[in-house]
Amino acid sequence: KQEVTQIPAALSVPEGENLVLNCSFTDSAIYNLQWFRQDPGKGLTSLLLIQSSQREQTSGRLNASLDKSSGRSTLYIAASQPGDSATYLCAVVTNSGYALNFGKGTSLLVTP
Amino acid sequence: DAGVIQSPRHEVTEMGQEVTLRCKPISGHNSLFWYRQTMMRGLELLIYFNNNVPIDDSGMPEDRFSAKMPNASFSTLKIQPSEPRDSAVYFCASSPMGDTQYFGPGTRLTVL
Numbered sequence: 001k002q003e004v005t006q007i008p009a010a011l012s013v014p015e016g017e018n019l020v021l022n023c024s025f026t027d028s029a030i031y032n033l034q035w036f037r038q039d040p041g042k043g044l045t046s047l048l049l050i051q052s053s054q055r056e057q058t059s060g061r062l063n064a065s066l067d068k069s070s071g072r073s074t075l076y077i078a079a080s081q082p083g084d085s086a087t088y089l090c091a092v093v094t095n096s097g098y099a100l101n102f103g104k105g106t107s108l109l110v111t112p
Numbered sequence: 113d114a115g116v117i118q119s120p121r122h123e124v125t126e127m128g129q130e131v132t133l134r135c136k137p138i139s140g141h142n143s144l145f146w147y148r149q150t151m152m153r154g155l156e157l158l159i160y161f162n163n164n165v166p167i168d169d170s171g172m173p174e175d176r177f178s179a180k181m182p183n184a185s186f187s188t189l190k191i192q193p194s195e196p197r198d199s200a201v202y203f204c205a206s207s208p209m210g211d212t213q214y215f216g217p218g219t220r221l222t223v224l
Contacts, residue, residue: 034213043203043215044215045215046212046213046215049211091155097168098160098167098168099145099160099168099171100145100155100157100213102155102156103154104154105154
């Protein structure tokens with residue numbers, strides 16, 4: 001069974017800092033990996049999707065990388081803002097499946 | 113497009129009552145997923161439909177849970193009878209095959 005781990009569980013940084021969120025998965029045979037953002041009491045918003053053949057994806061201040069062989073992905077957030085405060089979830093779809101296997105998330109707080 | 117629509121947004125019921133959650137996927141998406149989110153277990157897949165056909169219901173906790181997708185634009189998740197341990201946020205998501213999953217806002221269920 002695919003296990004997805006996210007470190008750290010919580011992170012607090014001052015506004016303007018660059019930061020990295022980490023995600024690791026146990027089964028490297030993945031179809032794709034997705035990063036989501038979840039605001040309190042809200043649904044999930046897809047941030048970036050990386051196909052298994054890709055190494056990274058970028059959207060604005062966000063950059064996600066994928067290293068399948070080591071079972072790792074990172075989400076880099078540049079010049080963090082208070083509006084970035086949310087829980088960030090990493091999820092993978094394995095080659096044998098279709099469902100997203102989620103990590104428990106990293107709760108990010110960006111202070112003004 | 114309005115995105116994935118779920119109703120109700122909040123449901124409070126008493127133990128033993130029947131609960132029906134509803135989902136309207138994004139038009140044109142042929143995959144539909146029901147997930148459940150709890151503090152203890154995070155996000156977990158309950159059931160997956162492809163082209164209105166249930167493909168994998170191995171995540172459905174027990175016989176008290178059932179899901180249907182009578183057509184491409186509507187799905188229900190029913191719990192009968194409900195129990196306090198069913199209290200959670202239930203998400204519906206849809207996607208074009210093998211692509212990004214788009215989540216609805218969720219239904220927060222409280223069973224007293």
